[in-house]
Structure formats: structure tokens, C-alpha cells
Amino acid sequence: MSAVNPVTRLDPAVHAYRYCPHCRTELGSRNEGGAPRPTCPSCGFVQYLSPAPGAAVVLLRADRICLVRRKYPPKAGQWSLPAGFQEYNEDSAGAALREVREETGLEVRLGEIFAVHTGVLPPDRSVLVVIYRADEIGGRLQAADDAEEVGFYPLDQLPGPIAFAIHRSVLSDLRAERGLPPLKGT
Ligand SMILES: [Zn+2]
Known part of the structure; x- marks a missing residue:
């Protein structure tokens, strides 16, 4: 087994949405659950990137x-x-x-x-x-x-x-x- 799992080098920002998939508003960023995440200022959508x-x-x-x-x-x-x-x-x-x-x-x-x-x-x-x-x-x-x-x-x-x-x-x-x-x- 390698000492460092390559998954820890991934950058979730690469996959961040730019526009809200529900209401098309441009997304901002907000701290949610301990990390900055793309969030919609209009409808409240939060993008959680998961494996x-x-x-x-x-x-x-x-x-x-x-x-x-x-x-x-x-x-x-x-x-x-x-x-x-x-x-x-x-x-x-x-x-x-x-x-x-x-x-x-x-x-x-x-x-x-x-x-x-x-x-x-x-x-x-x-x-x-x-x-x-x-x-x-x-x-x-x-x-x-x-x-x-x-x-x-x-x-x-x-x-x-x-x-x-x-x-x-x-x-x-x-x-x-x-x-x-x-x-x-x-
Ligand atoms: Zn929205």
C-alpha cells in the first residue's frame, strides 16, 4: 500500500458548479459543515461533492x-x-x-x-x-x-x-x- 492515498491530492474546486443546477443563479461560496462549498444565494442549494x-x-x-x-x-x-x-x-x-x-x-x-x-x-x-x-x-x-x-x-x-x-x-x-x-x- 502506498503511504499517501492519491485521493487526498484531489481538488474538489475543479468540479464546483458555477451556476445553480436548480435555479441557474451564479453560485457563491459558504462554509457548510466545516468546508467552503458552492452555494446558491437565491434558493439555498449547496453542492456537496462526494466520492x-x-x-x-x-x-x-x-x-x-x-x-x-x-x-x-x-x-x-x-x-x-x-x-x-x-x-x-x-x-x-x-x-x-x-x-x-x-x-x-x-x-x-x-x-x-x-x-x-x-x-x-x-x-x-x-x-x-x-x-x-x-x-x-x-x-x-x-x-x-x-x-x-x-x-x-x-x-x-x-x-x-x-x-x-x-x-x-x-x-x-x-x-x-x-x-x-x-x-x-x-
Ligand atoms: Zn439556486
């Missing part, structure tokens, strides 16, 4: 880990765990189940939470990712949605590059459980 929650899944067949090759940016062509963003109207576990189904064709039962990581989705999106362990219960392995390839790979012979620091960290932790060295970049 985007996502879910990822550790799915193993013996000592092989399920990875998908990404079809779209960021990091198109690179590999990751089955993962994606949680929709506004679903829970974290539902997002994990849906992403596995969409990207791999497999149905899984979620196990314990493997880890929770904060980090940066390139270039500058703050994310909070809940990583679940899972077991297969059905379906048929087939890449779809935003995955162009899916497979199970030995932890000591992973394809590369692995797209995201959080995923590299999870894979390094899985490798450490088996006495293997960490991946580069973690």
Missing part, C-alpha cells in the same frame, strides 16, 4: 481469478476485476451482482467483504470501492457489456496491465495470501 461508490468482485476458480478486459476508456484494453459504479437506486451488493452478471455472464453469491478502498478513477474522480468475495452459482462465462474479454487467470500469471491501483492492490493482497510478491505499481 462515487463502486463495487468490485473477487471471484476465484481454485487459484484462478476472474478478470475482464475493458472495452471502453478509461484504460480500454487493460484488465480489471468485474466492477462498476453503484446506481443511485441500488444497494452496494446489488451493484456487485449486476456488474458480474453484465460483464461475465455468471451468477454469483456474495461472501464477505474483502476490502474497502478509496482512490482515484483517472483522471480525477474520487471513488469508494467495496470489494466482495463471491462464489459462482450459475450462468455461462461470456464477456459482454463493457468487457470485451473475460477469463480466469492464475494469480502468478496474470494478464496485464491491470487497469486501476485499487485492483492492483487487491490482486497483490490475494497474491500475498499465496506467498507471491506484489504486483508492480502497488
Whole structure:
């Protein structure tokens, strides 16, 4: 694990609205909850910038880990765990189940939470990712949605590059459980 999480270097001001999304008034700045935030002098709207929650899944067949090759940016062509963003109207576990189904064709039962990581989705999106362990219960392995390839790979012979620091960290932790060295970049 790196000593300083890159999320702490993000500047929320980069994503501040200039105009109120409700009433179109130009926003000012006011201290709300311990920090200056964009606020609307007309209707009272306050812009709270929050990390985007996502879910990822550790799915193993013996000592092989399920990875998908990404079809779209960021990091198109690179590999990751089955993962994606949680929709506004679903829970974290539902997002994990849906992403596995969409990207791999497999149905899984979620196990314990493997880890929770904060980090940066390139270039500058703050994310909070809940990583679940899972077991297969059905379906048929087939890449779809935003995955162009899916497979199970030995932890000591992973394809590369692995797209995201959080995923590299999870894979390094899985490798450490088996006495293997960490991946580069973690
Ligand atoms: Zn307003």
C-alpha cells in the first residue's frame, strides 16, 4: 500500500458548479459543515461533492481469478476485476451482482467483504470501492457489456496491465495470501 492515498491530492474546486443546477443563479461560496462549498444565494442549494461508490468482485476458480478486459476508456484494453459504479437506486451488493452478471455472464453469491478502498478513477474522480468475495452459482462465462474479454487467470500469471491501483492492490493482497510478491505499481 502506498503511504499517501492519491485521493487526498484531489481538488474538489475543479468540479464546483458555477451556476445553480436548480435555479441557474451564479453560485457563491459558504462554509457548510466545516468546508467552503458552492452555494446558491437565491434558493439555498449547496453542492456537496462526494466520492462515487463502486463495487468490485473477487471471484476465484481454485487459484484462478476472474478478470475482464475493458472495452471502453478509461484504460480500454487493460484488465480489471468485474466492477462498476453503484446506481443511485441500488444497494452496494446489488451493484456487485449486476456488474458480474453484465460483464461475465455468471451468477454469483456474495461472501464477505474483502476490502474497502478509496482512490482515484483517472483522471480525477474520487471513488469508494467495496470489494466482495463471491462464489459462482450459475450462468455461462461470456464477456459482454463493457468487457470485451473475460477469463480466469492464475494469480502468478496474470494478464496485464491491470487497469486501476485499487485492483492492483487487491490482486497483490490475494497474491500475498499465496506467498507471491506484489504486483508492480502497488
Ligand atoms: Zn439556486
